[in-house]
Each structure stands twice: as structure tokens, then as C-alpha cells.
Amino acid sequence: MQRPGINEPQTLYELSWAYAPVTMFAIDTGTGFIVDVNPAAEVLMGYSRGELIGMHQTMLHPEAERDASKGEFRKAAEKPSPHTGFHLLRKDGSSLPVMAWSSKSISLEGRPVVIVVCRDISDLEDQEHRLATKRWALSAYAAVAMALWQKHTPQGILETICECITREAAYALAWVGIAEDGPGKPVRIAAASGSAQGYLNGLHLSWSEDEEWGHGPTGVCMRTRELQMVEDTERSESYKPWVEQSRRFGIRSFVAVPLATNGSWRGVLVVAANAPGAFAPIAVDVFRHLAEQVGFGVHAIEQEQILQAERERLAKAERQLTEALSAMVAPIVLAMEMRDPYTVGHQSRVAEIAVAIATEMGWSPNRIQGLRVAALVHDIGKISIPAEILTKPGELNAAERAMIENHPAIGYTILKDIPFPWPVAEIVHQHHEKLDGTGYPRRLKADAILPEAKVLAVADIVEAMASYRPYRAGIKLEIVLEEIEKESGTLLDPEVVRICVSLFRDKNFMLPGWIRK
Numbered sequence: 001m002q003r004p005g006i007n008e009p010q011t012l013y014e015l016s017w018a019y020a021p022v023t024m025f026a027i028d029t030g031t032g033f034i035v036d037v038n039p040a041a042e043v044l045m046g047y048s049r050g051e052l053i054g055m056h057q058t059m060l061h062p063e064a065e066r067d068a069s070k071g072e073f074r075k076a077a078e079k080p081s082p083h084t085g086f087h088l089l090r091k092d093g094s095s096l097p098v099m100a101w102s103s104k105s106i107s108l109e110g111r112p113v114v115i116v117v118c119r120d121i122s123d124l125e126d127q128e129h130r131l132a133t134k135r136w137a138l139s140a141y142a143a144v145a146m147a148l149w150q151k152h153t154p155q156g157i158l159e160t161i162c163e164c165i166t167r168e169a170a171y172a173l174a175w176v177g178i179a180e181d182g183p184g185k186p187v188r189i190a191a192a193s194g195s196a197q198g199y200l201n202g203l204h205l206s207w208s209e210d211e212e213w214g215h216g217p218t219g220v221c222m223r224t225r226e227l228q229m230v231e232d233t234e235r236s237e238s239y240k241p242w243v244e245q246s247r248r249f250g251i252r253s254f255v256a257v258p259l260a261t262n263g264s265w266r267g268v269l270v271v272a273a274n275a276p277g278a279f280a281p282i283a284v285d286v287f288r289h290l291a292e293q294v295g296f297g298v299h300a301i302e303q304e305q306i307l308q309a310e311r312e313r314l315a316k317a318e319r320q321l322t323e324a325l326s327a328m329v330a331p332i333v334l335a336m337e338m339r340d341p342y343t344v345g346h347q348s349r350v351a352e353i354a355v356a357i358a359t360e361m362g363w364s365p366n367r368i369q370g371l372r373v374a375a376l377v378h379d380i381g382k383i384s385i386p387a388e389i390l391t392k393p394g395e396l397n398a399a400e401r402a403m404i405e406n407h408p409a410i411g412y413t414i415l416k417d418i419p420f421p422w423p424v425a426e427i428v429h430q431h432h433e434k435l436d437g438t439g440y441p442r443r444l445k446a447d448a449i450l451p452e453a454k455v456l457a458v459a460d461i462v463e464a465m466a467s468y469r470p471y472r473a474g475i476k477l478e479i480v481l482e483e484i485e486k487e488s489g490t491l492l493d494p495e496v497v498r499i500c501v502s503l504f505r506d507k508n509f510m511l512p513g514w515i516r517k
Contacts, residue, residue, distance in 0.1 A: 017038050021040055023045070024116070026113045027057050029114050031056075034053055037052045046092055058073075062095050072086070082100070086100060100118045101117045161191075161290055162176065171194065172251060173251065174194055175192035176191045176259070184208060186205065187219070196272060199246065199248075199251060203245065209223060213241060215238055220238075222267075226258065227255065228256040230253055232252060232253060233252055255279045269290070347376050351459075352511065353459035354456050360499045360502070361495075371422075373422065374424045374452060374456060378427075378431050380410075380411045381411030385403050406441060408432050412429035423452070427453050431457055458497060463511075465483065466514050474514060484501070
């Protein structure tokens, strides 16, 4: 293959190879040795073309992935294939996560080769990590809301908060300490959870300023009622009395959060991690909020004379946490829209249409709220699809279409463990199903499809057709309505279609930027 600057590329294929921004390797099908690389591969890998040519394809990957890469290469030699879960090992020793695609075996100057295209997905993995953190936060909020409502003892609530926090693998220990009066002002461990619970055995703790054991994060937090953080137990002067105990259990960082109360007792929530600097701002905010809610809940239970008033407050706290579940959907939607600029605002517009239809159908406010949340995240599964496929204006090939049609199932997987008070994950799973069983991904029919999913399906189609896209103008609304009427009773629910059409034709419902006729 020609190289730019030596013999300038002349053909479209040579130009594609020389100037493509993605990394490409030409690999001998029979031997697995690299035959050629494009300039983008040199930039990404840090090797020169001469260093890469002749290298075996397994050496492109970290040692732990090399056996797996052999199997993937054999598969690639048989047919075009996508390859996931691999990293490219750069010359400087760092590795990058990549999504790879391989061509079928072709002949290059009489030699059978496979072209492998790799895309750096570091940014995507970072987005997925942030999304996973938000999902954990949603789950923790929901679980504590349930505990505040269902648990009848302070102990039950405190145990629940510790269990919620240590469900995230990054946190090795969560425990709640209660300040006690008396000699030395000891700290009583009221609840604990996590793989490093043994750290608490025989632990000396105090909240007295006059005691050596009272100058750690727990004691200071109890006295001052201010958050305390130890970024690295090996470097903290105030943590020296407990450093040997921490080493035995691999603990390297701590955060201590005061439990807010209106009474005389003092409490603290302590979370420990195995890595230094493990506490990102979003996690600390979650701990603060959980501690605040739990502290008030415990105080309410202990104050029997104001039990009824506190029950009302707890009910309000549950509603607030439920609203928080809905509100925290917004950053998820934003992350998705950043990956697919062609459909910015799509999910919020679909939600607006779906809510209007459900309102006309006489659904309860709570049920409509569940539909709204599902509509706002109905395309969350597309986060697993490469951005170049999402933004491709032309026709998709079979493999690309299969990836698109799998996004409801991916969305279900992402959402199913979040304890929403509505069947959000299942609604998302079904929003592309059709009455006659021709939808996807499960080919459900008629009554097997949730009513919410039937409403969402109609709203999704109307918005997708009527809204402007960078590669086409919005379709006139009347044409869109005629199209869904054609599918009424066969693909789409007839009652939902009737109400949707009536909204737009008879009640002048409209969204900004749409063309009516």
C-alpha cells in the first residue's frame, strides 16, 4: 500500500487507507503477522510502520488477552466480524480499550489478508463508568427510601444503608457509629456491611478531643458534624493509630459523613475503600444525602411522642426520593444525546407526546409519571452502539441493523436492577414490539405488550417522523397521522392511535418546529 509523502495516494482506496482517522491493520490470514498499517495506527500505537510490520497480531494486545485474540482472529478469517472486550498495547506500555471490526479474507498482491479496523473507545468506557455510578446512586436512593418506609427499628435502617453502599464493589466497608457518653466518650458500632468488616474487630474509637483515639476522621466528624476524608491512609498523620489495622484489610481511603439529627444523639456514616482517592464528588454527594435521610428517619422512630408527624415526613421523604429517581434520569439522557446529536431532544419530545396521550386516556398521575420516566430513557440501550452507526445518514447493513434492534434489550439490562416504582425497564424492553408480533426484540403480540409500551410505540413513531433531522426535513404532521392510522389495529394499538390523532387534529396539540400541513 502506498504511503503519503512518498508516493502520494491516487485512488479512492489509497486515500481511505492513508487518511482514515481510525486505526487499520492488514494481517496475513494464514500466519497472523502484520503486513501493513495505516498512519492512524502509527499515531495510536506509538510504533513506526516499520516496527509494526512483521509483528504478530497477538502482540498488539496485553498478555492476558492474547489467547482470546487468537480465537477471534480465526473467526475473523472466516467471515466479517465485530470484536469487543479487547485493548491495544501501545509502545509506551499503556493500553487502550477498542472496538474492532474485521473484513473477510481478501487477496493483496497474491497474499490472503484480513483488514482489521479499531476504534478507541476510552471516552465511551468513561461515559459508561459515569452512567454506572449514577445507576448505583439511583439504586441506593431507592433502597433507602424503601427502608425509611418499611423498617420499624433504627437498626434496620442503619443496616440497610450500609448494605446499599457496599453493593458497589469499590467500597470495602460501610458502618455507622453512634457517640456514647461516659469515660473516654466511646463510639458504638451500630451497623456494618462489606468485605472488610473484620477491620472493626477490636477497633479503638472515641469522639473525645482529649483522647488519642478521638482525632481520627470518625471522632472529628462526630464532634464537628462536618464531613471528614482521608485520601490515603498511608500518608495521613491523623490516621496513624489505625494504619496497621487498615493494612491488614487493604483499606486505603475513608470518608466520614455526619448523620443529621434533631435530637441529642450523634451519629456518623463511615465508608472505606481499597484504593486511595476513591471518593468522587458524586459518591460523596450520595453519602451526604443518604446520611441526612437516614439520620432524620432514625430520630423519628426514637421519638414516639411525635411519631405521627414523623410518619408524614417520612412519606414526604419517600416522594422526594422517588422524584430524585426521575430527576436523575436527566444526566443519563444528556450523556446519550451527546453521543447521538442527530436525535437531541427526541426522548423528551416522545415523553411529552406519550404523557399527553395517557392523560387523555384517564391514567392516574402516578402511572403517567412512570410512563414519562420510561419515555425519557427509552433509547438508553443505544449507549452500546458505536456513534458512527447512530449518526449514519444512509441505509444500515444487516449487522448494523441487528445492533440497532438489540437496543431495547440492552436498555432493559441497564435499567432492570434499578427499583423504580414503575415497570420502567419492561416498558423500555417492549417499546418496539408490534401487535402482530413483527416487532423486536422478542416478537411479542397484542396483550403480551404493556399498555405503556403501546403508548410509547405510537409516540416514538410520531416524533421520529415529524421532527427535523440533519439529513432530512420533518414530515408534515398530517402525513404522519395518516401513516399511523394505516397501522392501527395491525401494528399499533387502535385506541392509542385514535387518541393520538384526536390530540393533534381536534385539540390542536403541537410541538415546536413541526409542520402541520
